[in-house]
Amino acid sequence: MANILVVDDELGIRELLFEILNDEGHAVELAENAAQARDHRRRYTPDLVLLDIWMPDTDGVTLLKEWATSGLLTMPVIMMSGHATIDTAVEATRIGAMAFLEKPITLQKLLQAVDKGLNRGAARPAAPHGTASGAHAAAVGSNAAVGANGGPSGGALTAVVNTAVAVPAVAVPVAGAGLHTLDLDAPLREARDAFEKAYFEFHLAKENGSMTRVAEKSGLERTHLYRKLKQLGVDLSRAKRNAA
Template identity: 65%
Template sequence: MANILVVDDELGIRDLLSEILNDEGHQVESAENAAQARAARLRMKPDLVLLDIWMPDTDGVTLLKEWSASGLLTMPVIMMSGHATIDTAVEATKIGALAFLEKPITLQKLLKAVEQGLSRSIGRKVVPLGTVVRPSDVMADTALMSIALPPVIDLGPQATQSFVLEKPLRDARDEFEKAYFEFHLAKEGGSMTRVAEKTGLERTHLYRKLKQLGVDLSRGKRSVA
């Protein structure tokens, strides 16, 4: 779980990003302008910032420069915009931004960028901005963590469940689908976003399906420390 600051002047975007990141188990705070972002940056000391470029009071690039000049750019920053030029994106990365996401932001690109940003803080040890992180380094750290702390997934009864075939097809199918979704919910720590992505279902359809099958959504849900 990480502390993430979302800075965007559009309420709909702030709410959407917050919902997705909360669903991934992160603590999220949002700000609608640079003034709120400054206060939140000092208060919560975020592990990652999603920063919109075009804002009414101070634009995101100017705020990024301000943080860099004052020594406050100690966390990965991902810039966002639906109207920025290539020159603006290049300027932001030169200042110290980790990445640039063009709006509308797809779920896959968002989660990948956030994951890459948070990988700069392996074991809560911050990798200085500007340091080149090679894929082999991340893989090596992941391998070491897997050896030291092998993942344990409580799959419950479905892990050894057998299915009775001498019954109507609909009943047998429902039993299988329930076990299937319970397996993925446990595997993904209760993240509806990841389960939807893995199973290829829209989240609304997935919620409706789980409710229909009587799946306990509290099982496998991540605890918040």
């Protein structure tokens, strides 16, 4: 979808942001200092940069200013810090940063800022049914209601997915879940989240709550799987109770 450069001297943060953004379909490059960031900026021309402020060699604000004065600030830059003051954030914005994220960064704020950055200055098609362009971003990270009372709005194209489907002729119900209703007229990420939630609830029930087997089935690392289930709002305690 987009080429994103993540610049942060903390390995854990780089790995986490890589995992999240890669899962969103983006191509992600990582840099642990300003020198690597300069090299990546020159070779890959990223569509967006996530730039930490406090780094050991050259701080993020200095690097941002360097790009701005040399005509290299041609992409949106989102600053990140857990210790920056308001004055620092204001200075970064004045130089040309489009947003500032305070650590620890929540998934919802990260994806909203990335979406906004990638859409900045780009002509976007009108959203269907008069929906505002920000509606998609507002839905990021939220646990959309699946099969809510009253069903989808009038005229919406829907698909009803029965989570008690037969897998090799064996019906495996999702305990307490019944039917999931997927609104195919919803934004792509929202519809995908609803499908993934149904998918993981189905396999958790099928594998009697075994995270190891569900991780193997889905091809995800256990840590990534836990984060994904939490993001989707899957009730793991209920899955364990139902599997008991």
